[in-house]
Amino acid sequence: MIKIRPIPAALLYILGSILLGPTIFLAGYFITPANGDFCDIGAHGSRAQRDRDYALIDTIQTTGAIVMLMLGALALAYLWRDLRRIGWLPTGVLSGGILIMASGYLLILSAALYGNPSC
Template sequence: MTKNRPLLPAVIYIVGSVFIGPAIAVAGYVITPANGDYCDVSPHGSSGQRDRDYALLEGIQVTGSIIMLAVGLFLLVYAWANHRRINSLSLVLTSTGILVMVAGHLLVLIAGTAANTSC
């Protein structure tokens, strides 16, 4: 199916990223007992448990973002590798959409790794 429509996976990625990106960013915060408040130790029970919870949060955000970045870059390369079979305007619009979504996932990656754990 992708042989006949090389831009279809890219369009699915763009539309899916609108929902997946925020889900990755928010998922970790929702599963932590303090809902993202690192300095509040009481919901976690101890500072060690709090650190483990936030390590899980960082893992979710970093892993999800890296996967989505890799998929986006792969689809961008795939679209340009098939540029002869694609309308120029469609290729430029799809490439722009992919780059915008990749930038969003990069922002989630930066936010996930640059968390300040001091109170």
């Protein structure tokens, strides 16, 4: 059994983010009828339906990114809490990996919150 548990938690976050980041970003677009084309009203049926579809995309991306950022912060805190047992080098490398993945979720969050499509 692994006695140093923060390392698997950090690795799980880092490796899981490679799949979950693009999935969160693309999930909303694949469930809309127009597959991401904001200006095409015909694929949505009406302007109101188009606006609802894109509100759903924003909700999926915002919620997914916030949840993953919180999990990253928890993994980072858990890692730094056991710094004495783990050592500086593994803690630094894993912290860097967590921060790189978290920056990707910040990018998704900024795209979801500040993206105002216009035709």
